[in-house]
Amino acid sequence: MDNHKPHEEKKREVRSFLMAREPSVDRRFRPRPEKQQRLFDGIRESEESDSTENELTDTESEYEASSTATADNPSDVESGPQVFLRLRPVKMSCKGYLISDCGNVLVTMNANTENTSNNVNRMEKHFSFTTIFDSEVGQRDVYDTCVGPRITDEECATIMTYGTSGSGKTYTLLGDDVRAGIIPRALEHIFSMYSANIYHEPKLKVINECVVFLEDDATIIEQQIRIRLLEMCPEYAHHDRIKQVIRGDHSFKPLEGNDYSVMIWVSFVEIYNELVYDLLALPPRKAKLGNVQRTNLKIVGSNGKVFVKGLNRVFVKSAEEALKLLQLGQQRSTCASTAVNAKSSRSHCIFTIDVLKYHRSGMTTQNTYKFCDLAGSERVDKTGTIGSRLREAQNINTSLMVLGRCLDAAAMPSNKKKNIPYRDSKLTMLLQASLLGKERLAMIVTVTPLDQFYEENLNVLNFASIAKDIVFKQPKQKFHSTRYSGFIDPSVGVISSEYIKTLEQENLKLRLEVERLKYETTLKLQLQEEKLRKELYNTHQEILASSLKVVKDQSERKLANVRREHEAMIAHIKRTHAEKIEDLQDEINELRDANSDVEIIDDDDEDDD
Numbered sequence: 001m002d003n004h005k006p007h008e009e010k011k012r013e014v015r016s017f018l019m020a021r022e023p024s025v026d027r028r029f030r031p032r033p034e035k036q037q038r039l040f041d042g043i044r045e046s047e048e049s050d051s052t053e054n055e056l057t058d059t060e061s062e063y064e065a066s067s068t069a070t071a072d073n074p075s076d077v078e079s080g081p082q083v084f085l086r087l088r089p090v091k092m093s094c095k096g097y098l099i100s101d102c103g104n105v106l107v108t109m110n111a112n113t114e115n116t117s118n119n120v121n122r123m124e125k126h127f128s129f130t131t132i133f134d135s136e137v138g139q140r141d142v143y144d145t146c147v148g149p150r151i152t153d154e155e156c157a158t159i160m161t162y163g164t165s166g167s168g169k170t171y172t173l174l175g176d177d178v179r180a181g182i183i184p185r186a187l188e189h190i191f192s193m194y195s196a197n198i199y200h201e202p203k204l205k206v207i208n209e210c211v212v213f214l215e216d217d218a219t220i221i222e223q224q225i226r227i228r229l230l231e232m233c234p235e236y237a238h239h240d241r242i243k244q245v246i247r248g249d250h251s252f253k254p255l256e257g258n259d260y261s262v263m264i265w266v267s268f269v270e271i272y273n274e275l276v277y278d279l280l281a282l283p284p285r286k287a288k289l290g291n292v293q294r295t296n297l298k299i300v301g302s303n304g305k306v307f308v309k310g311l312n313r314v315f316v317k318s319a320e321e322a323l324k325l326l327q328l329g330q331q332r333s334t335c336a337s338t339a340v341n342a343k344s345s346r347s348h349c350i351f352t353i354d355v356l357k358y359h360r361s362g363m364t365t366q367n368t369y370k371f372c373d374l375a376g377s378e379r380v381d382k383t384g385t386i387g388s389r390l391r392e393a394q395n396i397n398t399s400l401m402v403l404g405r406c407l408d409a410a411a412m413p414s415n416k417k418k419n420i421p422y423r424d425s426k427l428t429m430l431l432q433a434s435l436l437g438k439e440r441l442a443m444i445v446t447v448t449p450l451d452q453f454y455e456e457n458l459n460v461l462n463f464a465s466i467a468k469d470i471v472f473k474q475p476k477q478k479f480h481s482t483r484y485s486g487f488i489d490p491s492v493g494v495i496s497s498e499y500i501k502t503l504e505q506e507n508l509k510l511r512l513e514v515e516r517l518k519y520e521t522t523l524k525l526q527l528q529e530e531k532l533r534k535e536l537y538n539t540h541q542e543i544l545a546s547s548l549k550v551v552k553d554q555s556e557r558k559l560a561n562v563r564r565e566h567e568a569m570i571a572h573i574k575r576t577h578a579e580k581i582e583d584l585q586d587e588i589n590e591l592r593d594a595n596s597d598v599e600i601i602d603d604d605d606e607d608d609d
């Protein structure tokens with residue numbers, strides 16, 4: 001149970017460690033307030049009756065100020081981010097870190113001058129948390145305290161792990177093959193909770209932070225993307241065992257009711273050296289896993305919504321599929337061996353689970369769970385980091401510093417609130433919704449309780465203390481209006497008479513609509529037929545007229561030719577006959593002449609006789 005009450009403005013003024021300070025800066029020249037103030041004035045007011053008052057004067061103020069003030073109103077704390085502390089198991093216990101008797105305050109003190117660069121850090125400090133998980137606390141309890149209630153209550157939440165390199169951030173989120181982390185548990189929890197109403201087709205999708213209904217061809221494409229990515233995933237041999245372990249650890253209850261359908265999508269994004277990459281990007285066909293071309297994606301802000309443009313959201317049907325994709329993304333993320341962690345994450349990674357719940361009323365609620373594995377803060381001077389590791393570390397530290405500034409601005413009392421500098425880093429841009437209090441924010445701070453990390457741990461704890469002071473309004477649930485009647489399966493569970501009535505009305509409406517459409521279609525067809533017939537007749541007439549004309553012309557031409565030929569022939573025959581007549585006349589004349597000669601000769605012959 002938490003004991004804080006973030007109400008007094010004075011509380012912030014008495015702090016001496018709000019931000020992690022660069023030890024090399026000479027603090028003597030820092031600007032100081034003109035009016036000197038006694039450090040614990042604000043605390044004494046609320047602690048008048050406290051008998052331990054005098055013992056408090058040589059410690060830092062954080063714990064006293066908040067713990068005493070908040071005991072009477074714990075509900076106030078619930079409205080801010082929850083900040084948990086998890087201590088990594090170490091071989092040798094270290095006296096510098098102690099958990100107070102009340103169980104939610106970490107007391108640090110280090111007399112060893114080698115581990116601290118200034119006197120302030122050597123002082124005893126008290127840091128309070130929502131809950132502290134000692135090194136013996138297992139993954140199950142961490143999940144049940146930090147994440148489980150958010151999922152059971154169906155609240156959007158961002159869960160981020162923050163700490164020095166090697167302190168167990170990735171372990172807390174992912175776990176190992178035996179001790180599942182909070183993400184596998186969350187996936188099992190979600191799929192168990194909605195098991196009866198999981199819809200196995202990607203019909204609704206969040207695109208640019210809006211819920212969109214997918215047509216059949218888009219649904220097929222989404223299924224193909226899902227199958228292709230799953231084919232690339234490494235075989236997750238331990239899944240069955242992990243599933244059994246998780247089910248043994250928790251008893252997730254299915255939600256009651258059947259008047260909704262649920263579709264679940266996952267996405268995985270990496271911020272490396274201030275560039276944003278999609279860890280679930282689909283490679284071009286034939287490209288191997290290692291050859292995936294990484295494209296830097298843009299973060300877009302529109303109408304108060306911030307999203308990564310072109311980020312692949314993948315539809316999943318089971319916790320196993322989602323885990324496979326998580327592993328695939330994990331393989332693609334940037335990690336390297338450093339002085340403190342053999343497999344150190346060199347980037348910030350955000351794994352997002354979107355639960356789209358379509359209600360029969362036509363409303364869709366969107367619950368988003370973001371799991372953010374922040375890269376470890378690092379003292380580059382101590383670890384001797386060089387080259388590309390140094391550049392990574394500088395980028396990591398810068399974005400964490402901006403996150404700290406955002407938390408600091410968000411923690412300001414409302415009358416002193418400044419603009420929160422979200423835009424100063426990609427990480428804070430993406431976490432804007434949770435930093436504004438629109439989504440629940442839980443921060444799991446991981447610490448390796450060893451002397452050698454004392455100063456880094458103090459920075460981390462200071463950072464956490466800022467987050468603890470933020471007060472948010474109650475987060476709102478995201479609603480979308482999307483109509484699609486295909487989701488509800490009436491065969492599931494008991495059907496209410498109201499539901500049947502709605503369906504009958506819907507049915508009647510649809511029948512009438514079908515009749516109306518039929519009538520309209522028939523009318524349209526008839527009109528079209530008539531028009532076509534007319535067009536056909538006209539065309540036919542035109543063709544007939546033109547062919548008639550052609551035939552007429554041709555026959556006239558032929559007739560004229562025949563006539564000419566006949567006339568020529570008659571003339572020729574006439575000429576021939578005239579010539580023949582002339583010849584015959586000539587013959588007749590000759591014969592006549594000859595006959596006249598023969599008569600004369602006969603006369604002479606008679607005389608001779």
Ligand SMILES: Nc1ncnc2c1ncn2[C@@H]1O[C@H](COP(=O)(O)OP(=O)(O)OP(=O)(O)O)[C@@H](O)[C@H]1O
Nearest residue numbers: 088089165166167168169170171341344345375376
């Ligand atoms: N609570 C824990 N219980 C058991 N082992 C742990 C715990 N915390 C961390 N470890 C182990 O410590 C090692 C480093 O942890 P992890 O990789 O999670 O660190 P990290 O904080 O993510 O570091 P980095 O920022 O460099 O990526 C891992 O081998 C992990 O198994």
